[in-house]
Amino acid sequence: MKLSVDIAGLHLKNPLIAASGTFGYGVEYEGILDLSVLGGIVSKGLYLEARDGCATPRIVETPSGLLNAIGLQGVGVRAFVHDVLPRLAHANTAILVNVCGDTVEEYAEVTRILDQASGVAAIEINISCPNVKKGGMAFGGDPRMTHEVVAAVRKATRLPVIPKLSPNVGDIAVFARAAEEAGADALSCINTLLGLAIDVESRRPKLAFGTGGLSGPAIRPVAVRMAWQAARAVKIPILGIGGITSAQDALEFLIAGASAVQVGTANFVDPGVYDSILEGLREYLERHGLDDIGAVVGTLAYPGDAPSCDTP
Amino acid sequence: MPVNRHVPLVRHEPLGGPYILLTFRHPEIALGARPGQFVMIKAGTSAEPPLRRPFSVLKTNATDETFTLFVKVVGQGSRALAALRPGDLAQCLGPLGRPFDLPADGAEAIMVAGGYGIAPFLMLSEELRRRSRVGRVFYGGRTAGDLQVREPFAGLGVTLVPATEDGTLGHPGRVTEPLEAYLDGGGTPAALYACGPDAMLHAVARIAETRGLPCQVSLDPWMGCGIGTCLGCVVFTQGADQARPKYRCACTEGPVFDSRVVVWSGDDASAARRAGGRP
Secondary structure (H helix, E strand, O other): OEOOEEEOOEEEOOOEEEOOOOOOOOHHHOOOOOHHHOOEEEOOOEOOOOEOOOOOOOEEEEOOEEEEOOOOOEOOHHHHHHHHHHHHOOOOOEEEEEEOOOOHHHHHHHHHHHHHOOOOOEEEEEOOOOOOOOOOHHHHOOHHHHHHHHHHHHHHOOOOEEEEEOOOOOOHHHHHHHHHHOOOOOEEEOOOEEEOOEEOOOOEEOEOOEOEEEEOHHHHHHHHHHHHHHHHHOOOOEEEEOOOOOHHHHHHHHHHOOOEEEEOOHHHHOOOHHHHHHHHHHHHHHHOOOOEHHHHOOOOOOOOOOOOOOOO | OOEEEEEEEEEEEEOOOOEEEEEEEOHHHHHHOOOOOEEEEEEOOOOOOOOOEEEEEEEEEOOOOEEEEEEEOOOHHHHHHHOOOOOOEEEEEEEEOEOOOOOOOOOEEEEEEEHHHHHHHHHHHHHHHHOOOOEEEEEEEOOHHHOOOOHHHOOOOEEEEEEEOOOOOOEEOOOHHHHHHHHHOOOOOEEEEEEOOHHHHHHHHHHHHHHOOOEEEEOOOOOOOOOOOOOOOEEEEOOHHHOOOEEEEOOOOOEEEEOOOEOOOOOOHHHHOOOOOOO
């Protein structure tokens, strides 16, 4: 039974990747989880310099979800290359690095530094973080800026380049095509949905930053729909993200057209989630008489022109 | 090293009011937890509520490989835990976090607990007894019913000093009042330990600072993961050697902090960056 996938020049032993911002730099899991069970991991977003992140409170639980405004606290790309990458050298999983920037030039510079380092399998471009004032969603909310950032990163590396798209847009297909034209090798769909939770007693936002990014099972149907729309809009592969906690959830994204998936908020809830998802994927393939997870990708039987809501 | 397991509930002991003792089987926590450490736990595997909750370990039992939590039922997560029956499973990761440092030789350990903040001090008292050290617990709450964990301290050689704001048990008033009176009495050098609401922790930190006493506080911010990846539980702290202040994870660099490194809300211009309070 083949669970491995080859996408965008990346070989993944299985289609499960830990999503950026939910898995630290991977090293936090030493002794808790064997990283080699994963297809890959995506680092927490990195700028050139270290970042403090947002004031607290930074997280609040919502129905079947988590609203966060961490604000891309991080060690900076040089400390990552110097201190973290060597510790991941024997992790036996693909290391994708999430790249951030306040400017187009910063994205390119962070990417150049990673391109020179050893042990990086791909660059994920963060043009969709809702919790920073500059960069982030500002780039991912404008197709021309998306094109510009992706093209600049493309020029800065030979590694696979994977923009992470924002759901906080009208038509994700426009952004998917802009990224593809700019040279993206794959697309991560989607980042968190912009949300707001209010403490009714104080009449203030529950998060210090104000708004936050919503993740977890609460957003899954939105995420599956957007991954499906992006997959139909472009020829490059899609990494589906949004509220995956089980094999069923992962299969929804694969059937919708994603070639692999990223698991996010579930990492906080259960570090052992990968074992149960992999077991569920194997069981599904067996039950459906399939021997390759790739055979599931993009097999959605979506109602065509015939059925209509108006038809009795 | 923390270990993630599905753990069966072994014992379910309701105390008065919203308080309950829950005992689970988890060998690594039972054998490895140090005073001040915590676990991340969630009842069952349902999607709601999404996150595990942090709880200090109240006590461990190496013989039957169990640990016990002292839980106050306040919301969805604790309610789901309280609804567990023996044999039901919870998801549990632990032991986690930085434990208390023991007091310097010759110093008396003075523990100050507010409400369910008593939890980490039973193990600390047991550890003190093993080392033939002396200790004293100032245990405060709004009313007598909030001071549920008193009997287990009997026989540990620590003196328990209750205080209730409504005067139904022990000293009538705030727990810091008998604490200050005791410290004013002089005698042995003291090392302070505090766990409870932020306002109480800050008050104890000030008392320690005024008297030049060492003080360790156990903080209780909202936590997402318990292992330093979500960065949700950070506490604003002083940097070492005049370095600028920085955020530290309560889960991995705490929950126990030296009270002098914590930037308490209201302390200075950084007030907006609250030090570890619950949202």
